[in-house]
Amino acid sequence: MRDVRKSATSTANTLAFEPGHDTSFGSGLSHFRHGFNESGLFTDKKLAELIDSYPREYYMITTMSGAGERPEWRNGDFNGASGKFVLNAIRSGQLWLCLRRLDLVAPEIDTLVNDAFGEIEARNPELKTSRRRSSLLISSPGARVLYHSDIPMVALWHVRGRKRVWLYDADNPVHLPDETLEGVVLRETEEEIFYDPAWDAEAAAIDLEPGWALSWPQNAPHRVDNLDGLNVSITTDYYTPAAQRKYGVYYTNGLMRRRFGWDPKSTATEGARALAKCMAAVAMKKLGVHSQAERDMMQSFVLDLSKPGAIDELPQNEWRPILQV
Numbered sequence: 281m282r283d284v285r286k287s288a289t290s291t292a293n294t295l296a297f298e299p300g301h302d303t304s305f306g307s308g309l310s311h312f313r314h315g316f317n318e319s320g321l322f323t324d325k326k327l328a329e330l331i332d333s334y335p336r337e338y339y340m341i342t343t344m345s346g347a348g349e350r351p352e353w354r355n356g357d358f359n360g361a362s363g364k365f366v367l368n369a370i371r372s373g374q375l376w377l378c379l380r381r382l383d384l385v386a387p388e389i390d391t392l393v394n395d396a397f398g399e400i401e402a403r404n405p406e407l408k409t410s411r412r413r414s415s416l417l418i419s420s421p422g423a424r425v426l427y428h429s430d431i432p433m434v435a436l437w438h439v440r441g442r443k444r445v446w447l448y449d450a451d452n453p454v455h456l457p458d459e460t461l462e463g464v465v466l467r468e469t470e471e472e473i474f475y476d477p478a479w480d481a482e483a484a485a486i487d488l489e490p491g492w493a494l495s496w497p498q499n500a501p502h503r504v505d506n507l508d509g510l511n512v513s514i515t516t517d518y519y520t521p522a523a524q525r526k527y528g529v530y531y532t533n534g535l536m537r538r539r540f541g542w543d544p545k546s547t548a549t550e551g552a553r554a555l556a557k558c559m560a561a562v563a564m565k566k567l568g569v570h571s572q573a574e575r576d577m578m579q580s581f582v583l584d585l586s587k588p589g590a591i592d593e594l595p596q597n598e599w600r601p602i603l604q605v
């Protein structure tokens with residue numbers, strides 16, 4: 281990987297981009313430095329306090345299968361553990377914690393992100409972002425995030441530890457068939473999608489160090505390997521007008537295929553037909569046309585309070601839906 285530290289443009293602002301990567305933010309690959317680490321908000325003590333204060337409906341603690349096992353995410357519960365215990369559990373286990381809705385629960389962190397977006401939009405007046413939602417991710421040194429595709433645009437602001445992000449081509453119909461992306465957009469799956477390790481030869485592998493951020497093309501499949509240390513990052517979902525149109529087109533194409541047996545050929549996001557699909561998507565979402573097929577998030581384990589990092593598996597008849605809002 282090229283060392284962007286030498287080529288990054290440095291300004292009086294807090295962000296430093298690889299050349300051209302300030303204007304590719306919001307559409308293509310963008311790799312840049314940020315200054316979040318100087319805030320003092322991400323020490324063990326601050327993170328433990330934040331975890332202690334987190335409402336149940338806004339966190340997800342997850343474990344993932346090891347190499348060679350059937351890839352799957354499973355959701356759990358803190359089981360009453362303190363923030364300090366949870367951090368130690370993550371440090372010693374195979375866990376991945378997502379603290380959602382920073383805007384409501386940790387506005388001081390959300391402000392860091394919003395200020396950075398303000399700076400990016402000031403550098404690129406054609407860029408307009410909306411519906412920004414940030415979450416804090418805290419994950420184990422050896423944790424992996426399996427191959428998946430996210431619905432919105434994503435910016436990943438890395439704060440602690442090291443991780444390798446593998447990015448695949450969003451427009452490659454082998455890596456991401458239209459029907460698969462429709463299923464993701466319709467929330468039929470928990471975003472796990474078919475992956476062949478042979479595709480790694482065509483992927484971009486980017487090592488994220490503390491203080492570096494990355495954004496990539498909408499829906500580009502990706503997976504993440506933590507390399508070392510407790511990993512702390514902020515992930516921000518956002519939309520641009522083009523990203524909203526792509527969402528609407530795939531939502532409507534997916535419903536047409538599933539409900540009406542049509543085989544939509546066009547994935548164009550410009551023009552009258554695309555606009556009609558976006559309007560149809562809004563209407564069908566409001567009517568709840570597909571809502572019964574959306575996934576239910578089930579709790580299948582709790583943290584083992586006698587051993588940081590271990591989990592207690594729940595028998596399947598004790599699994600229950602996790603309330604998320």
Ligand SMILES: [Fe+2]
Pocket residue numbers: 428429430434502
């Ligand atoms: Fe993702």
